Amino acid sequence: MSPRRAKVLRDRGDSDSPGALRRHLIAVTQHLLAAHGLIGLTTRQIAREAKVSDGVLYNHFAGKDELVLTALGERATELVRDFLAARPEPGAATLEQNLAQLARAVLEFSAGIVPLVTGLFGQADLLHAFLSGIHADQVGPQAAFAATVEYVAAEQHLGRVADDVDPVAVAQLLFGACQLHGLVSQLRSAEDEAPEQDAVPAADLDAIVVVLLRALRPVR
Amino acid sequence: MSPRRAKVLRDRGDSDSPGALRRHLIAVTQHLLAAHGLIGLTTRQIAREAKVSDGVLYNHFAGKDELVLTALGERATELVRDFLAARPEPGAATLEQNLAQLARAVLEFSAGIVPLVTGLFGQADLLHAFLSGIHADQVGPQAAFAATVEYVAAEQHLGRVADDVDPVAVAQLLFGACQLHGLVSQLRSAEDEAPEQDAVPAADLDAIVVVLLRALRPVR
């Protein structure tokens, strides 16, 4: 009475819920996107990796672009959610502890978002669509940046951060450094043919926190 | 009896020296790369823009990849050279002036390198080749980074920068923030369909310099 399910789902004993294959396709696409980027990504590759026929994609999405944008958007939302959950509370703990926590959250966010977004540049159509979609809701990557600015501003109001630092500049420095990290480790993994993610480089991050701390602390 | 020269070179009265067409192709490719990125770049586009036939490319390069990599590499070397020339001398002028000069140099470097490299990610083959080529000589982008680290370390030795800051961390923050700027302005120009480059955002850069200065200055 119901239509048949894809062989791959039957074999895997995957959930029977509606939209299972749709989610399967999104997951596979996210995986490929993170591993190899958007450029070489073909619909056939996705189908092959998903153990599914070439045409299924079009039963669940308007086309390749919609699938890719959905995969990108969902993962980005997830990363932002994780970031917002992990960011420190202004005034709680010490500034140093908070800054370390913030830096770690930014780094994890960057490690996730960089390989995703990396292939989007130059792909005018997709890039534009992605940005439009992101500006619409409040969970786009810029939400993470905004939250960071807000955190610094809040600490400033509490008197734990010097008045003459610009919270936006601080966020730019922190995000910049972390995304550079993300980029470099992507490069390094591409070079070493080692697709496995490096453990978070704790030492480097500590050095960055030390520098930022010096910048933020009010002169005694 | 000597081999024919491309019409475009004859018309332009360009130099007759061997390799003139090769350099012409490289220049055109660099221009297209900077303007529109690697993604939409076809050999036909290059040939058209260069006012040259589709096939010449293969008389001077092994293929599209070699041409692109050469163009990329040469431009990167150029940018590094410009950066090295523009960076401040440790101990000269004030630390603040030097930092402002350094920041500006890094920003210009980033503005040049980001759109070039942006399309390379996810293109595993090209990326790998590019990185290999760059590690071989000493004029790759990492030379700019290294020079920045050296500058900070030198100021540290001169006593103008606090001992407990890690020069590498400082360079990461500065390069990160500048490359983020480059990325964001590329995004913005893509979004606004306004291909013209913004003037260097002096205000933002100043705020960053202020923060870094606070971080670097030894406690009095």
Add this chain to the structure above:
Amino acid sequence: MSPRRAKVLRDRGDSDSPGALRRHLIAVTQHLLAAHGLIGLTTRQIAREAKVSDGVLYNHFAGKDELVLTALGERATELVRDFLAARPEPGAATLEQNLAQLARAVLEFSAGIVPLVTGLFGQADLLHAFLSGIHADQVGPQAAFAATVEYVAAEQHLGRVADDVDPVAVAQLLFGACQLHGLVSQLRSAEDEAPEQDAVPAADLDAIVVVLLRALRPVR
């Protein structure tokens, strides 16, 4: 315990008799065929329009072709039946009245048959099958033509039509002109994006009848 009936039939309170869904599919196909022609017609469209699942078709027909041919054949038979009912009786009324009635009947027949058959040309397989099916029974389009020839011949026997006119030629002229009309109005509606059928062009038809009348009338 009896097999499930399609939702659409249940909802409509349609007859429970076997073949109800089959007839429903035929009717929907005829409608789509008349409205948009055969070219863009997909099985999915038919299923959607019929409020029925994509697969049912194959429970009642060998495939798309059989459904289309059945729909085409039944509609053609209907049109022929209508034509035969509408054609004039030889000897009754005046020749002029009869001719006008005949012309109107032929025009209506043409208006119905042209859009149906129009997409069949060039589709060798379907066309062949359609023609074979039509030659088998006695109610194909050629029956309308034959009836027209017979009418003219009958009037000839009654002495109301000149002896030296060929009834077949008369029928060819009349059918030709009417089908040309059908074709042209299909063209015009395609061009104007105005899917509504023009009212029968009475003036044009009158002019044609005048000419034919001159041709048929015995010299006094």
Add this chain to the structure above:
Amino acid sequence: MSPRRAKVLRDRGDSDSPGALRRHLIAVTQHLLAAHGLIGLTTRQIAREAKVSDGVLYNHFAGKDELVLTALGERATELVRDFLAARPEPGAATLEQNLAQLARAVLEFSAGIVPLVTGLFGQADLLHAFLSGIHADQVGPQAAFAATVEYVAAEQHLGRVADDVDPVAVAQLLFGACQLHGLVSQLRSAEDEAPEQDAVPAADLDAIVVVLLRALRPVR
């Protein structure tokens, strides 16, 4: 110094003039169009039949549509030219001779145009483009129709055709009958798998001329 020529042209020793392959493609397309219609016509078929690779088409035309429209348009123009050359001069010879000559010209025109245009119906995009192109210049199929109307009107002015016949109606009857002939012989050839063109059916045409002559002649 010149680029190489397609193998098929080299093998055939075809003309060396520029655009030779373009014309070859048009000719092949016209042939396929006349033989099998537009519906089943694929770019691969054209390439195969032209003994040429799949991609060449796009070196000479913007796409399949442009090729098809060009082929269609050129052939139509040709047929119209032939028709205009073959049509009788009003007042010259006898009306009967002229009418026979006209009918033959219309029949030849129809035999050529029908199989060409036949597949266009229902293909909204192409049809619209074809009609637009045709309305633009003065050599479209409607030029043949207009010339026929003019001929009849001219004879009318000369007093050789009765005043109460509508020249447009006459043209409709003549073109209608001839195009019906074209359609039927296309059907018949499809049915018999005999793609060869029938000789012009002289007997049928004579009967039609007789009828029209009766219609046109002024009452003595």
Add this chain to the structure above:
DNA sequence: TATGAATGAGTCTTCATTCAT
């Protein structure tokens, strides 16, 4: 029997590369 997602061959088109001239 009805359902509708899955299948995969086939369509048009692009583009790096080749090669006769």
Add this chain to the structure above:
DNA sequence: GATGAATGAAGACTCATTCAT
């Protein structure tokens, strides 16, 4: 060496048909 049309292997997407439910 230069030319630019020819080549053909992909790529994204469509759609008649199948089949587990």
